Amino acid sequence: MDPHGDPRTNLVGPLEQALHAARALVLADLVAREVAEADVVSLVEESIAQRRWWVQQWPDGAGFLAGLVAQDVQDALLDRYGRWPLCPVCGSGDPHALDVEPELGPDPHWVCHKAGVKVAAVGALGEAAGGAGSS
Ligand SMILES: [Zn+2]
Numbered sequence: 001m002d003p004h005g006d007p008r009t010n011l012v013g014p015l016e017q018a019l020h021a022a023r024a025l026v027l028a029d030l031v032a033r034e035v036a037e038a039d040v041v042s043l044v045e046e047s048i049a050q051r052r053w054w055v056q057q058w059p060d061g062a063g064f065l066a067g068l069v070a071q072d073v074q075d076a077l078l079d080r081y082g083r084w085p086l087c088p089v090c091g092s093g094d095p096h097a098l099d100v101e102p103e104l105g106p107d108p109h110w111v112c113h114k115a116g117v118k119v120a121a122v123g124a125l126g127e128a129a130g131g132a133g134s135s
Pocket of ligand 1: 087088089090096112113114115
């Protein structure tokens with residue numbers, strides 16, 4: 001149906017989809033932690049732009065994008081805002097951030113190394129917060 005079918009679109013498509021999915025997952029976690037302000041969203045966009053280049057060099061890494069973008073944003077936030085995302089599991093003691101595992105692999109999760117637990121999949125931090133209603 002599309003007379004303007006561009007073969008390049010077909011090549012780029014899956015990578016763009018993976019980038020789009022990674023962006024959506026990380027933004028969902030930022031929203032869950034109420035730090036999705038405009039300048040934070042731009043940090044995500046910066047990461048996406050860098051990872052776009054990266055994944056074009058290594059298309060097999062498309063499945064790792066969500067974990068990588070999450071870590072990029074985590075690092076960027078550490079400079080500007082402090083630790084993110086704070087561990088929702090450990091109620092006491094020093095506030096600490098969750099880590100992404102695997103650092104470079106598919107199906108990334110936020111984990112608390114202190115408690116030794118998987119907290120949530122990247123993109124599902126909001127669900128891990130308990131869902132008892134936020135107000
Ligand atoms: Zn913890």
